[in-house]
């Protein structure tokens with residue numbers, strides 16, 4: 001399951017009912033608005049947010065031009081889309097950068113929200129943009145927390161500044177000094193959390209803030225905690241005047257209520273989301289792309305960005321040449337399967353394709369199948385991999401035996417390969433549009 005999956009399902013259902021009707025009466029539109037309201041509440045969106053959202057969509061949807069229009073359903077989808085985008089903050093908000101280096105980002109949030117993990121993700125993200133990043137360990141209450149940041153830093157090849165369990169305010173200051181002296185242009189400060197908001201914690205954070213004047217105070221909240229995350233965000237924001245929110249564990253949040261409520265409740269934008277435990281599992285938060293996902297229109301831009309990260313440039317160019325020459329082989333397919341794995345698995349990818357969000361369920365996607373596909377291809381001779389058409393009956397049997405699979409599975413893999421080849425050559429010619437109308441995408445993997 002991924003974030004917004006159930007909301008996306010509901011929305012799709014509501015809109016497909018509208019589409020089937022053609023012209024709409026006022027009553028039918030009102031009924032749809034009620035259904036949207038229920039869908040949002042079930043997605044755990046803040047009650048007040050739902051109320052004003054539905055009021056605003058209703059007002060526009062019940063306008064004269066929609067009632068008279070020949071394609072009212074489409075126009076209502078557009079209205080809902082625009083309102084969702086506005087609700088989540090309209091545009092992607094980039095991280096601020098200080099005029100005078102170093103730029104300091106201070107993380108805050110409750111214990112377990114994902115601050116330390118996010119420090120590593122941000123460090124990696126910023127390093128890829130050419131920044132020289134220093135991590136500072138200012139969560140001093142547990143020795144394990146400093147150790148954890150040290151491990152995170154090592155994973156992403158980033159220096160960690162620590163002074164053991166001394167005063168967090170002093171550590172933050174010394175960290176910034178260390179950055180200045182050693183040519184780091186960006187400092188990320190990891191701070192302590194508590195299980196609940198408490199006064200001492202807030203005071204400490206306020207002191208750290210005063211000591212280092214951060215360019216951003218980034219509040220990390222766990223999206224799986226739903227409306228609690230919204231309350232926490234509201235409180236932290238009142239005390240600390242944060243500059244942005246980072247929603248973690250979006251991969252485990254099927255409802256998305258917090259992501260949809262936080263901007264409206266706190267007035268502060270979501271800047272990033274965390275989508276897994278690995279350092280690469282970070283996505284800049286784009287309200288328009290999120291709205292697209294909710295409405296089942298896919299998020300091709302994020303997909304392309306992920307692909308760019310996973311495939312090297314040469315790999316992509318090579319692939320293009322092969323597709324043009326029609327010489328895409330099972331060897332290339334094997335390479336592709338590996339890249340797909342790097343991109344975070346097939347399930348997440350497929351859901352970003354237009355029209356697939358409501359159709360592909362996580363349960364449908366069997367990552368084990370991906371592994372078996374690899375084993376099957378590895379059991380073929382190089383000649384077979386390059387000329388899949390020679391793989392007939394006896395060869396199929398040998399391959400099945402060699403890979404510990406069945407002939408059916410070998411057949412299936414060859415069929416998938418053919419389909420992938422077709423899909424890619426269609427994309428090559430007509431972009432994503434070329435995929436429309438292509439049958440059997442669902443069974444692809």
Ligand SMILES: Nc1nc2c(ncn2[C@@H]2O[C@H](COP(=O)(O)OP(=O)(O)O)[C@@H](O)[C@H]2O)c(=O)[nH]1
Pocket residue numbers: 109110111112113114115116117118193220248249250251252273274275276277281
């Ligand atoms: N699935 C998932 N787990 C995450 C994500 N971010 C953090 N975690 C996990 O959440 C737990 C707490 O994270 P940590 O960074 O130690 O939280 P902190 O107490 O705020 O520093 C760890 O087990 C992380 O691996 C995320 O985006 N997705």
Ligand SMILES: [Mg+2]
Pocket residue numbers: 115116117139145190191
């Ligand atoms: Mg931590």
